[in-house]
Amino acid sequence: MSANEKLAKWVNEVASVTQPERVAWCDGSEDENRRLIEGMVKDGTLLEMNQSKYPGCYLHRSHTTDVARTEHLTFICSKTKDDAGPTNNWMSTDEAKTRVWPLFQGAMKGRTMFVVPYLMGPAGSPYSKVGIELTDSPYVVANMRIMTRMGKAALDHLGARGDFCKGLHSLGDLSPERRFICHFPEAREIWSIGSGYGGNALLGKKCFALRIAGPMGRDEGWLAEHMLILGLEDPQGQVTYMCAAFPSACGKTNLAMLIPPEGFKSKGWKVWTVGDDISWMHYGPDGRLYAINPEAGFFGVAPGTSDQTNPNAMAAVKKNTIFTNVAVTEDMCPIWEGMEGFSLPKVTDWTGKAWPPPAAHPNSRFTAPAKQCPSVSKEFDNPQGVPISAIIFGGRRAKVAPLVYQSMNWAHGVFLGATMASETTAAATGQVGVVRRDPMAMLPFCGYNMGDYWGHWLKMGERGGDKAPKIFHVNWFRRDVNNKFLWPGFGENLRVLKWILDRVQGKGSAVETPIGSVPTGDGIDTAGLKLGAGVMDQLLAIDRQAWKEETRGIQEFFGKFGERLPAAMREQLEQLKKRLAK
Ligand code: OXD
Ligand code: MN
Numbered sequence: 001m002s003a004n005e006k007l008a009k010w011v012n013e014v015a016s017v018t019q020p021e022r023v024a025w026c027d028g029s030e031d032e033n034r035r036l037i038e039g040m041v042k043d044g045t046l047l048e049m050n051q052s053k054y055p056g057c058y059l060h061r062s063h064t065t066d067v068a069r070t071e072h073l074t075f076i077c078s079k080t081k082d083d084a085g086p087t088n089n090w091m092s093t094d095e096a097k098t099r100v101w102p103l104f105q106g107a108m109k110g111r112t113m114f115v116v117p118y119l120m121g122p123a124g125s126p127y128s129k130v131g132i133e134l135t136d137s138p139y140v141v142a143n144m145r146i147m148t149r150m151g152k153a154a155l156d157h158l159g160a161r162g163d164f165c166k167g168l169h170s171l172g173d174l175s176p177e178r179r180f181i182c183h184f185p186e187a188r189e190i191w192s193i194g195s196g197y198g199g200n201a202l203l204g205k206k207c208f209a210l211r212i213a214g215p216m217g218r219d220e221g222w223l224a225e226h227m228l229i230l231g232l233e234d235p236q237g238q239v240t241y242m243c244a245a246f247p248s249a250c251g252k253t254n255l256a257m258l259i260p261p262e263g264f265k266s267k268g269w270k271v272w273t274v275g276d277d278i279s280w281m282h283y284g285p286d287g288r289l290y291a292i293n294p295e296a297g298f299f300g301v302a303p304g305t306s307d308q309t310n311p312n313a314m315a316a317v318k319k320n321t322i323f324t325n326v327a328v329t330e331d332m333c334p335i336w337e338g339m340e341g342f343s344l345p346k347v348t349d350w351t352g353k354a355w356p357p358p359a360a361h362p363n364s365r366f367t368a369p370a371k372q373c374p375s376v377s378k379e380f381d382n383p384q385g386v387p388i389s390a391i392i393f394g395g396r397r398a399k400v401a402p403l404v405y406q407s408m409n410w411a412h413g414v415f416l417g418a419t420m421a422s423e424t425t426a427a428a429t430g431q432v433g434v435v436r437r438d439p440m441a442m443l444p445f446c447g448y449n450m451g452d453y454w455g456h457w458l459k460m461g462e463r464g465g466d467k468a469p470k471i472f473h474v475n476w477f478r479r480d481v482n483n484k485f486l487w488p489g490f491g492e493n494l495r496v497l498k499w500i501l502d503r504v505q506g507k508g509s510a511v512e513t514p515i516g517s518v519p520t521g522d523g524i525d526t527a528g529l530k531l532g533a534g535v536m537d538q539l540l541a542i543d544r545q546a547w548k549e550e551t552r553g554i555q556e557f558f559g560k561f562g563e564r565l566p567a568a569m570r571e572q573l574e575q576l577k578k579r580l581a582k
Contacts, residue, residue, distance in 0.1 A: 004155075006162040007132060011115055014134050014168055019106045020113035026141060028151020036138050045139055049323070050332040056320040059328060060139055061352055062196060063174050067325060068363045069199035069206070071444050074181040076211070078448065083185075085449030086560045087439075091182060096191070100180045103193050107170040111136040117155050117164075118148035118204050120213075120280075120294035125383035127222070127282050127292050129213070130158045131165040133203045140169060140201050143322060146297040146367045148204045165189070165212055167203035171196050183207060185215040185447045198299050198324070198365060209278045209294045211447035217280070218448065218456045221463070226441045227279040228256035229291045231377050231386065232497050235268035240501055243279045243291055243469075244392035245441040247422055251476070251489070252276055253300045257312035257375050260494040263528040269494060272377035273312070273370070274386055276300065281388060287467045289460075290385035295370070302326050302364045304338040309490055316373040317366045324367070325350040327359035336360030389504045393440065394474045396422035398433065400546045401475040403487055403524070403539040404496045406503055406510065406517040410461030413471025415572035416516070418454050419554050420473075437557050451564030458568050472500050473516070478539055486539050492529060499524050513542050514579035544580055551577050 015023055026032060037058065040046040046058040075091040076084035084090035091099070114135050121128025131154075133144060144150050158164055167190040172178055179194030190207045192200055199206045213224035227243040234240070246252050256276040260269040275293030284290040298316065302323070305313050317323075317334070326334045327347045335347050337358055349355035350364055370376055379386050393416050395401060400423075407413035417440040423433050437443070439450060446453050461468050474496055476489045499519050502508025510517035518540050526536065554573055558565050 007164070010166060011134065015113055018104050018108035018113060018136070018170060020108035020111055020136060023113050023115065025115045026117070026151055028145055028149075028153070033142065033145055036142055040138050040142070046322075048332070049328070049334060053331075053333050054318065054321070057317075057334070058322050059326065059334065060322060060324045061350060062325055064351060065176055066174055066195050066197050067361055068197060069444065070176070070179060070181070070195065073176070073179045074200075074444070075183065076447055077182050077184045079186060082564070083449055085446075085451060085564065087443055087446065087450045093184065096182050096184075100182055100191055100193065103172055103178055103180070104168065104170060104191070107172050107193065108136040112138070114138070114141045116141055116144050116150060117158070118144055118150045119154040119157050120148060120204055120209055121292045122381045122383050123149060123153050123157065125292055125385070127280055127290075127385065128157060128294070128383075129165065129216075130154050130163070131167055131204055131208045133167040133169055135169040135201070137169065137171050137196050137201065139196060139322075143198065143202050143299075143367050144204060146320070146322065146369050147202055147295055147299060149296050165208045167208065168192070169201055169203055181207065183211045183447055185212060188212055188216065198367070202299070205278070205295065205299065206445055209280070210442070210445035213280065213294075214445070214447040214453065218452065221460075222280065222282040223457070223460060225279045225281065226277065226445050227391075228252045228276050229274035229279050229293055229386065229388075230256050230258070231272035231274060231379070232501055233268070233270040233272060234501065237268070239272065240389050240504060241274070241291065241386040242390040242392060242497070242500065243281070243388050244394060245417065245420070246394040247396065247420075247438045247441045249301060250394060250396055250422075253298060253305075253313060254310045254490060255493060257310055257373060258494060259311060259375075259491050261491045261528065264494055264498075269498070271375060271494070271497075272379075273373055273375045274377045274380060282385070283463060284384060284387070287464070288387045289464055289467070289469055291388050292385035293370075293380070297367055297369050298373070299365055299367050302334070302336045302366055303358070303360050303362055305336070305366075306339050309338070312373050312375045313366075316368045316370075319372065320369055322367040323364070325361035325364035326366075327355060334366075336364060388469045390472060390500050391469045392472045392474055392500065393417045393420050394476070395420045395438070396477040397475045398423045398477065398479040398483075400543070400550055401473065401478070402518055402542060403476075403478065404472060404474045404499060404519060405513070405515060406500075407471040407473070408516055410464070410468050410471065411458060411568050412516065412572055414454060414457045414461065415569060415576075416471060416473045417457070418569060419557070421553075435553055449561075449564050451561040451566065454569055455566045458566055470504050472503075480538065486535055488529070495524050495526065495529070514544070514576065514582070515542060515547060518542065547580055551580065
């Protein structure tokens with residue numbers, strides 16, 4: 001059976017269950033998009049923004065109970081519970097068939113079912129993969145057109161092959177009671193019902209590119225990661241590529257689009273953006289690890305984004321952007337907390353009313369084409385991807401973790417990723433210092449047993465040998481005794497990237513400590529930065545007592561994985577304990 005026959009058969013099967021009024025095959029063209037948008041403006045799904053200031057931009061206000069990913073309703077439906085592991089919600093395939101599948105019965109009555117072919121990754125790349133999403137939400141189609149290479153590019157890539165990821169999505173009745181996001185890693189299939197929110201409904205993103213692609217990478221020998229990809233250009237014009245993983249809402253998009261501080265910019269330092277959220281990494285013909293960004297757009301958090309924190313993102317969202325749940329000014333321009341001009345009293349909040357704070361929903365978003373970002377890398381569409389020299393893991397730690405340190409080797413680097421954590425702050429929960437582990441920032445996105453996932457990481461390093469990237473850990477969020485951030489962050493993070501680059505090139509001064517190589521006091525270039533006396537020492541300090549405490553937390557966390565914890569991870573913990581005891 002050819003790919004198209006297989007596709008046609010599946011579309012018919014789904015249509016006979018969901019019973020849409022009509023089926024529309026999407027080609028991704030301008031014309032099709034214009035018609036879709038016109039329809040949505042007419043029925044109120046989209047509001048037109050100020051077309052002279054924000055041409056091609058629209059606002060969507062979601063249902064008020066459908067504003068974020070719903071992790072407790074997200075399931076891995078693998079053969080056994082153990083295959084999903086202790087960090088995922090598991091549902092058996094049989095249960096999914098009896099509990100979730102019936103919800104699709106007649107779910108699309110009176111609606112159009114769109115057939116959305118999409119390509120994850122550049123056209124012509126051996127590393128790109130095709131997905132097909134069947135959805136009854138035109139808003140999803142319009143977002144998928146920005147976030148992926150949609151339509152013809154995908155069908156061309158698929159050709160006669162039948163290997164596409166099947167994704168079925170219906171808004172259902174939008175009730176959280178009947179909302180499920182189910183992943184079938186063995187069948188490479190996704191069922192999502194009851195939500196129109198990006199992470200639940202744009203199936204190419206978290207569902208395919210992470211939860212399904214992860215097990216594919218395990219089986220095929222590559223990595224699907226929750227990482228930004230950036231190119232750091234030095235004053236000689238040489239560009240070095242790095243990937244970085246941070247938990248959601250830790251500034252990944254800002255780091256991917258960083259603008260260097262004055263003294264560095266004038267010397268020729270630049271950051272080029274390849275991706276802000278997901279990285280697929282494969283070994284290339286020369287034995288180096290190459291990354292592609294499977295996505296074609298940014299689905300970024302709006303609040304806090306401004307000309308101060310991320311001018312590149314602000315430029316990217318000036319046209320052809322879909323805003324979701326932001327506030328608007330009187331003349332229908334998007335606005336949110338932290339954005340220039342926000343103090344205007346006359347804004348309308350994300351629900352369409354006068355604004356009691358917050359005006360924009362804290363998880364309000366922009367969906368913008370990556371090509372509109374001034375810092376987009378010229379390698380963005382390179383089918384081979386970019387060669388990765390450094391992998392960076394980052395947590396949000398008020399204490400314990402220094403500003404930056406380098407792992408001793410790959411296995412130790414995997415340990416740093418596996419033990420990544422954030423501490424809650426008073427503002428977030430009322431409880432200070434509660435440690436939440438988020439290995440490789442993949443806690444909500446790893447589609448199989450996390451212990452097996454670490455095992456896969458270890459294998460990938462063995463395969464790379466000397467050519468594998470160097471692994472680092474950063475922490476922009478260390479606080480002083482008065483709970484004030486010690487490090488200014490944002491553009492100044494370039495100074496840390498520069499030390500990482502130095503280390504990759506065999507330069508950069510460091511001291512060996514029990515936790516890894518930490519920069520010497522003068523290792524980080526602080527020229528032009530006004531840091532208080534002793535602040536750099538505090539940023540780089542290792543508190544043995546706190547680290548001993550940390551090893552107890554890690555031991556407890558590792559205990560959850562039982563037999564599935566790779567021996568090398570247990571070994572790393574034992575070695576760390578020994579080094580701390582010396
Ligand atoms: C995202 C997330 O939306 O990580 O990218 O939550
Ligand atoms: Mn993310």
